Amino acid sequence: MTKLExxxxxxxxxxxxxxxxxxLKEEGIAYSTYNYWSKKLRDEAVTLPIAPIxxxxxxxxxxxxxxxxxxxxxxxxxxxxxxxxRAHFGRGSEGMLMEVLTKSMSHVLPQ
Numbered sequence: 001m002t003k004l005e006x007x008x009x010x011x012x013x014x015x016x017x018x019x020x021x022x023x024l025k026e027e028g029i030a031y032s033t034y035n036y037w038s039k040k041l042r043d044e045a046v047t048l049p050i051a052p053i054x055x056x057x058x059x060x061x062x063x064x065x066x067x068x069x070x071x072x073x074x075x076x077x078x079x080x081x082x083x084x085x086r087a088h089f090g091r092g093s094e095g096m097l098m099e100v101l102t103k104s105m106s107h108v109l110p111q
Contacts, residue, residue, distance in 0.1 A: 001029075006037040 001009075013023050020063055024034055076090040089097040 001033060001037060001043065003037075006041065009034075 009027065009029065012027075013020065016023050018026070020034070021031060024031055034064040076088060076093065078089070091099075
């Protein structure tokens with residue numbers, strides 16, 4: 001059995017009107033096999049702590065709107081985290097930024 005097959009089995013069980021043991025017997029799946037895959041997927045599911053991220057538009061009247069590092073202008077988007085870490089995405093990398101944000105929030109956003 002593969003992970004995808006097990007997930008399909010779970011979907012079928014959820015729509016069935018049977019108890020688990022009767023359903024597995026009808027499908028020809030050993031109860032121990034079901035428990036193995038259930039535990040395996042539970043162990044794989046890593047619960048990540050959720051750190052709130054706030055995006056604020058910086059409105060400094062003296063700033064040009066771009067972040068600078070020394071004498072070098074860094075246009076784009078900078079994510080500033082509460083612990084002081086900054087992640088900068090240069091102009092033109094909006095697609096990458098959205099992909100990173102989407103993937104990082106996939107465990108809390110509905111599909």
